Amino acid sequence: KTPLKQAATSASVLTEIQPDCHPLTTPPKPKEILPADPWTPTSNLKMLISAASPEIRSREQRKELSNNTSEVLQAKHCLQEHLWGDEYEKSQPSRKEKSLGLLCHKFLARYPDYPSTAEHNFICLDEVAEELSVERRRIYDIVNVLESLHMVSRLARNRYVWHGRHHLSKTLQALKKVGEENKYTQQLQMIKKREYEHEFDLDGERNEETGRSFGSNEHSEMSFVELPGMEFRAASVNSRKDKSLRVMSQKFVMLFLVSTPQIVSLEGAAKILIGEDQLEDLDKSKFKTKIRRLYDIANVLSSLQLIKKVHVTEERGRKPAFKWIGPEVCLQDTELETTSTTCPPPISESIPSKEQCSKNLFPSRGKQSFTRHPSLIKLVKSIENDRRKIQSAPTSPVKISASTDGNLSAFPGPIAQVPTIAKHQLEGQSKKGKEMKTKLSAPALDCNVSSPEAVPKPKAPGAAAPSQQTPLTQAGCPPSQGSASPLVLPHTHSGVSYAIYLHPSQAHTVTTYSPSFMLQPLPCANVTGIESIKSKVLNQVTTEEGDNQMVTDDPTKALTAEERPTLKPETSSQRCLKRSQALQENNVIKRRRSDEESLDTALTFFPSGYLIPFTQCTHGNKAGFSNQEKAGLCSLQQPTYSPPIAGVIPVTASDLKAVNIPAFHITPLNIMLSPTSVAAAPVLSNSCLNSVNTSSTPNPSSSVLNFTLQHIGLIPAGVHVPANPVLQHMPVSSQPENVSDSSANRNMQEEAVSKISCKFLAGVGRVRSAAIALQQLKAPCVPKEPQEPQTATESFFRTPGGPNTGSSSSAKPGATETISQGTPYIPQRKLEVSED
DNA sequence: TGATCCCGCCAACGT
């Protein structure tokens, strides 16, 4: 009776969840004794478990008999009574049953992937820890990683909010962007190169060299990557300097997103992550510790179905590694990347203009937008403090968030602080929060007070505002209640669109989105299915196995499908297939979804009232399209823009109406900034943009825009504003002392400036006052030198498409895929990646 | 064995 021991422990459960688990490795045997540490009485989890295997199911059934969720502990006691200490010991959950991965599964099972924003998804660490019967310490591990993906965010002590995967794609984009800026690709190459040289006794000075290059990485101090709208959930969190696990997690993810076969070995990751801060001492113990942490992170990421474990077999031997199985992340409008028909490896060079264009186009995008420079933290903090002081918090953020979107309603007021801040910024260009604090003036406070009333209210879907009704026309209204302009925003989760009454200023902010619209006129035919070809050719990946089963057969997903409607994971190959076969209507639908998402993004953005990145809007690529346009223009287009996760958001007809936020809704906001800069200095990125879009396709919206603006009196009749004002906030950056070419500094400043500009404009509430303020803006405006050219390497290294886009999988589980990791630096070498 | 990674000490931090 000894075999009482685990057998069908959670370990096997997990394994069976994994598709590749083969009968060969038949799990020892079902456990005869209920685990002392019973499953969480979450229905989800139970379903998950029971679906995992018949054995488990039966066990669950047995347990079901006495499972009233409150009797879990009882069971434990019984168990204790009926077993001798010895046996009881054995019945204790095995190590694997306590694994972080499983724990994470349990944890995740508690919350929907895409929680409706209406329901409050709060996480009380204590409760969770108790319910999962683990120490809180473990929950931290999970939550920290989740936090790094913005799937949760901290509200307060012991309190987190669950966001689910709503922000995931955005986060991943941000991470990818930052990862690229961090030259992670190069670092990875470096490591590979180094290893390669090792094999040929080339070590020695060479290593010094390569090692040094790590240290010289200017981004080494990169801190936590934030998503706009997600940032000040808790000032305390931000103020903590040690976000190691969070940051490490993000970096880890970056590595995946940036490397071309999206496979990262633990070792390599550890080296890079260590190399960043501690370039020199590749301490053994430090390395070990790093690895340990990476395992922790990897476990969570695995539970999230973002990565899976593989083994990379090189000449050297088998190394543990992880492969990205999450959604593909496209940095910008995907159609730009897939224009050419046969894109050989150096594809990024074949589209450099586009690539760089968009990068230059949205200079504040990516790192600037998402990474908070250390020196900004203070500012941020103080602002947060101010906010808290000012916000009399009649309703806790918790309660506020009930209506539509937590983000949306959580921070109604702070935006109003901007004017002062902006002013201050313009005057002193000091980023010290303290000073700002003192500058908070009465108007700002007023705004704060009034803005809560402008909190979006749900409205009947039918009440969609016609797109012509620009918020601008109402901008003259004071920022009080009733002056809100209806702005239709789709409700991503429920598929119901809401007309949200936005404070005019907020509306402006939202409209920031449409810049992407300007990019759209790009003819986008002949893109179908290219990516798959590309990646096949490029990566020579013999994709095998289980991606399919891995993802689709996963009981977790199947079972929780209803509450995770959007997740329905697609295999890369599936996606490929879909892409190439996509029916027009599918495309349209997806487009809608995309729109939805992008708008959702918008929703996410403006509430923050602080970081309002123009740039982020970009990936909401089709946001500006009318559906007709989309249908016509893009019917042939490959729907690569939406990662699987984003692609399955339920859509209702009403959403169709919601997707149009006309360009000129937006532009006014930018325009207010731009006249100065436009006149002052032609922005480099403009020309880029023009070359791609404007020149070829006269943009009608430009004239409309100008007309509108002139009509409204925002700009003098003679002035013509380019249709792509997006960038023009950039030159506003007017800090003369900022000669440093350090992108970090610049980015920071740009971020600050754009933020401030946004806030400023958003907070003014009255166009007039904004216009007046604009006058003030003009003075300090200094033409800024064009965005630094993209390093050739950056684009060079970039390879389009992920390895996931490989051929359809048919290989047996356990088969190995052979990956030749082509890199510019090192000769092609064969790697074997095997599933475990 | 080496790969994994649980566990919980304890310090930094917040209140």
Added chain:
DNA sequence: ACGTTGGCGGGATCA
């Protein structure tokens, strides 16, 4: 002072 977070690494467990 006390509770929360979470870095960290010993050493148990797994394969």
